[in-house]
Amino acid sequence: MTGTDRGTRRVERPAAAEDVQVTAERQQAARALLRSPLLRADGPGADDLRLVRRHRVELARMFADGLGYRLVVEPGAARLFKAGLGRDATRPLVRKSGKAFTPRGYALLCLTLAALTRGKNQLLVDELVAQVRSAAVDAGLDVDLDAIADRRALHAALAALVELGVLHERDGDLEHWAEQRTASLLDVRRDRLALLVAAPLAGVEDPDELLDVAALPSAAGGARVAVRRRLVESPVLSTDELTDEQAEWWRRGRNREREWFRDRLGLDVELRAEGAVAVDPEGELTDVEFPGAGSARRLALLVLEGLADRLRAGAREAAAEERVWRRAGPELVAAVSSEVLTTWGAGFKREYRDDAAAALAAARSVLVAAGLVRLDPDGAWLVHAAGARYAVRASITEGSGGQPSLFAEEAP
DSSP states (O other), X not given: OEEOTTSOEEOOOOHHXXXXXXXHHHHHHHHHHHHOSEEETTSTTHHHHHHHHHTHHHHHHHHHXXXXXXXXXXXXXXXXXXXXXXXXXXXXXXXXXXXXOOHXXXXXXXXXXXXXXXXXXXXXXHHHHHHHHHHHHHHTOOOOTTSHHHHHHHHHHHHHHHHTTSEEEEEEOGGGHHHHXXXXXXXXXXXXXTTTOOSOOTTOOSHHHHHHHHTTTHHHHHHHHHHHHHHHHSSEEEGXXXXXXHHHHHHHHHHHHHHHHHHHHOOEEEEETXXXXXXXXXXXXXXXXXXXXXXXXXXXXXXXXXXXXXXXXXXXXXXXXXXXXXXXXXXXXXXXXXXXXXXXXXXXXXXXXXXXXXXXXXXXXXXXXXXXXXXXXXXXXXXXXXXXXXOOOOOOEEXXXXXXXXXXXXOO
C-alpha cells in the first residue's frame, strides 16, 4: 500500500493477478469476435466491444499472426474479417425464418449494398428500391421487384442489414413491406456499411474468386494458419483433408497447438489418431448445435450412435487412410434407423412414427449439417470417426404429464 499527499491509500494489485485478468479479458474479447465478427456499441455486444477496444493492439496481432484474419476497431464498432474456409457452402447467411439465403437473396443483398454506397444517409424504402433497380441494370441482372419472390428476397436482405446495424428503421413498417408495400424511413450507417465487404471487389470476376481473394492473408502463415482456421471454423479436423505440408506441420506441432487454442480462445483440443476435435467447454462458439433439442436431432444422435457402434470394430483393423470416414451401406443405415424407431419411437413426434423415411431424412440432414456424415450417390453414408464421440446411454423416463421422455438427461 502506498500513501498519497491527501492521506488516502491505494492497494497495489499483484502483477500476477493483473496478468490473469488481462489474459481472461483478451480471451473473452477474441471469443466475442469469433462469435460475432461485427460488434457494435449499440448492439448486444457492447460490453465485449469495450474489451476489444482495450486490447485491440494485442488482438489484432494475435488474429493476424495466428489465423491470418484482419481486425479493424473503430469508435463505434469492431470488425473481424474472417476468411473462413474459402469455397465452403456449409455456413450460409440465414433469414429470420431459419432458411438459408438463396443465390437470388445474395444477389439482392449485394445490389442493396451497392445502392446504399451512392444513396443518402436517410431515405424511404421506396427510394432504396429504385436505387436497387438501377444497380441491377448497371450489373446486367434481371430483377423484378414487382414480383413477390424478388420482393421477399430483397426484404430478407434489408432485414439482414437491420440486424447488422447498417440500416435502422426510424419510422414505418418494414416487416410487412414485401407483402403489403408499407412505407418505411431508413437511416443508413455508412461507417458500418464500409465494414461489411470482406475483400476488395476491383478485378474480381466471380464469387469463387472473391472467396479466394478474401482468403489470401492465409498465405503468410502457410500450413500453420490453414490448419488453425480449420479447427476454429469447423471444429473437426481430419488429417486426410490436409495437404502433405499441413499434415507434416500438424504432426510436429499438435501438442503445442493445444496450448495455443486453450490460452488464446479457451478451446480444448482433443487429439485423435484421425485428427482432432476442438471443444468449447462453455458451449458458445458454435452456430450449429449438436445434438441439441428436438426429435430430429435426438433421432440423429441415436442413429449415429448405432452406426458408430457397428463400424467401430472394422475401423480398428482398417488402414490409416480409411479410418476417418467409415462407409455404412444403405441396408445398414435402414436397419439401424428401423431399430432406433422401434425401440424409441414413443419418444418422437407422430410424423416420425408414421413415416420412417421422413424421420431418416430429417436425421440425415442434421448429421450432414454437423459435418459428421457425407452421402454417397448409391445412398450409403460415410460416417466420420468423430461420430463415435457421441455415444449415448438412452432410457425412457416419465416426463411431464406422464408422457415418456426420450432421454433421462440431456445428451453429451
